[in-house]
Amino acid sequence: MTMGLPCEVKAHPITGIYNGKFAVWLFLASEVMLFGALFSALVLLRAGAASWPHGYTVLNVPIGTLNTFVLISSSVTMVMAWASLKVHDFAKGRQYLLWTFLLAALFLGLKLALEYYPKFQAGHTPGHDNFYGTYFVLTGLHGLHVVGGMIVIGYFLWPGAHLWHENPEHYTNRIECTGLYWHFVDLVWIFLFPTLYLL
Amino acid sequence: MSLKAFHVIFLTVATLFCFGFGAWGVAFHASAGGTPVLLVALVSLLAGVALPIYGVWFLRKLKHVSYL
Numbered sequence: 001m002t003m004g005l006p007c008e009v010k011a012h013p014i015t016g017i018y019n020g021k022f023a024v025w026l027f028l029a030s031e032v033m034l035f036g037a038l039f040s041a042l043v044l045l046r047a048g049a050a051s052w053p054h055g056y057t058v059l060n061v062p063i064g065t066l067n068t069f070v071l072i073s074s075s076v077t078m079v080m081a082w083a084s085l086k087v088h089d090f091a092k093g094r095q096y097l098l099w100t101f102l103l104a105a106l107f108l109g110l111k112l113a114l115e116y117y118p119k120f121q122a123g124h125t126p127g128h129d130n131f132y133g134t135y136f137v138l139t140g141l142h143g144l145h146v147v148g149g150m151i152v153i154g155y156f157l158w159p160g161a162h163l164w165h166e167n168p169e170h171y172t173n174r175i176e177c178t179g180l181y182w183h184f185v186d187l188v189w190i191f192l193f194p195t196l197y198l199l
Numbered sequence: 200m201s202l203k204a205f206h207v208i209f210l211t212v213a214t215l216f217c218f219g220f221g222a223w224g225v226a227f228h229a230s231a232g233g234t235p236v237l238l239v240a241l242v243s244l245l246a247g248v249a250l251p252i253y254g255v256w257f258l259r260k261l262k263h264v265s266y267l
Contacts, residue, residue, distance in 0.1 A: 065220065
C-alpha cells in the first residue's frame with residue numbers, strides 16, 4: 001500500500017492552495033532575495049565606480065532583445081501547456097512543453113554562441129573589470145536557472161510523463177508549479193536586460 | 200496565486216518592457232543611428248500591442264480557472 005503526501009492535489013484547509021504551490025512560492029521568495037542582493041551589488045558597484053560603460057556600447061542589444069522575445073514566447077507556451085492539461089488534452093500539453101524546452105535551448109544557444117563566446121574571444125572575461133564581473137555573474141546565474149528549468153521540463157516531458165496516466169490532476173499541478181518557476185525566471189530576465197544592456 | 204494570475208502579471212510587465220524598449224530604441228536611433236536597434240525597437244512596439252490582445256484572449260480561454 002502506498003500513501004501520497006497530504007494536500008499534494010487538493011487545497012490545504014489553511015493555505016487554500018495545494019502544498020506544492022505553497023512550496024514553490026516560498027522558494028521564489030528566496031529567489032527574489034538572491035537576485036535582489038545581486039541587483040543591489042550592481043547598483044552599489046556602479047554608483048561607486050569612477051567610470052562604468054553603458055551596456056549598449058559593449059553588449060549586443062539586438063541579440064539580447066531577440067533572447068528577451070524568445071523567453072516571453074516560452075512563457076506563453078508554458079502557460080498554454082498548463083491550460084491544455086487543465087482541459088485534459090495531454091498531447092497538446094506535451095507539445096507546448098516541448099516548445100518551451102526548445103525555446104529555452106534556443107535562448108541558451110544564442111547566449112553562449114553570440115554573446116559569451118565573442119566576449120571571451122575578445123578577452124572580456126568576468127575578471128576583466130567590475131562591469132563584466134557583474135554581467136557574467138547575473139546573466140550566468142540566470143542561465144543556470146534556465147538550465148534548471150529545462151531539467152524539470154525535460155523530466156515532465158519524458159521520464160515523469162507517466163504521472164499523467166496515474167494521476168492527471170497531480171501532473172497538471174506539477175506543470176503549474178514548473179510554470180510559476182519559469183515565469184519567475186523570465187521575469188528576472190525582463191528586469192536584467194534593460195539594467196545591463198540599456199542603462 | 201495561480202499560474203493564471205502570475206501570467207497576467209508577467210504579461211503586464213512584458214508589455215511595459217516592450218513599450219519602454221521600443222521608445223528607447225527609437226530615441227537611440229534618432230541620436231546615434233543603427234538600423235538593427237531600430238528594427239528590434241519597432242518589433243518591440245508591435246509586441247507591446249499584441250501582448251494585451253493575447254492577454255484578453257488568454258483570460259477568456261481560462262475564465263473558469265481560479266486566480267488562487
